[in-house]
Amino acid sequence: AITNEGQDIIAATQSILDRENYFVKEVDKYLRHRDFLELRKKEIQYKKWLECVSEPLLQKIEDKVDSQSSEEIEERKRKQLALYLNYCNKKGKVALEDYDSSEYDPLFLNTHPTYLKVSTPPLHDPLLKEVQGRFLEGGLIQQCETGRIYSAKEMNDLYKAKLPLLPLGRQNMDAAEWLKIPPGYIESEIRQRKRRRVKRSRNAGTLDFKAWADSTCPPIL
Known part of the structure; x- marks a missing residue:
């Protein structure tokens, strides 16, 4: 039979275990709630970023692309192809590492970035x-x-982040x-x-390469 003292010890132990379990449950509940709030914060920030940055920028790009007719795009392609064919007929081949830009420039479209360049007002990110x-x-x-x-x-x-200074470093x-x-x-x-x-003798050797080259038979190493 369990004595009264043993029952008191069991009751005290059970009380401690109950408090620990309650504390663990509350901590888990707090962590889950914090994770939920962090997720909601990210979702709201992403929604605001879509409305303030992504959608206006995409709309500007779509408007810029739609402003160019298919005839203009085809005209640029035909011009590039005509320059390429004329240069091939004249030179026989086209090599990007060796070409005369005055006769043919395969990168001439890259010198006119306004074709695909868009400008937007300041975006409130x-x-x-x-x-x-x-x-x-x-x-x-x-x-x-x-x-x-x-x-x-x-x-x-x-x-700027205060990094630990290194000897002869240039962080700051x-x-x-x-x-x-x-x-x-x-x-x-x-x-x-x-x-x-500083005298360096790390790579110094005892073999006389000149004598080796002048000899008629291999030297003894």
Whole structure:
């Protein structure tokens, strides 16, 4: 028979297990709810992106394509084909790596990108709204602290990820600043002179290749 003390221990243990099970269930419920909210957030952002970015851009592209008649497209194709045939009849063959652009340019359509170029008004991308808002807020804070207006490039440099610095690294400098420190450049004159002072004997051997070439019989290695 279980004594009263044993029953109390069992009851206390069961109470602890019940609390743990309840806690685990609540955590699972919270995680499922958070995953649901994240999914809904992505769906809403995607819907806004379709309405504000994708659909206007696709509509502009469709309007640009529809504005060109089939006759204009066929005329460009015939012009390209005529140039190709005339050049083939004159030269015998056409090689892209060797051709005279004054006589025939197979890439002449690429020099007129306005055929397929479209322009749109500024698109309000909802995916960039949070980043743009953070930049705007940071710009206002910097303006209040320093008394001057920061440009977008300055704010971008200010909020650039702070990576751990590497020896002679260039994470926090642009090309102009990098060129100002020739001693830190691996191909600078200082580094080249230092490498020339280092005596290298790693690839040095004991075989006399000149004597080997002059001998009439193979040398003994």
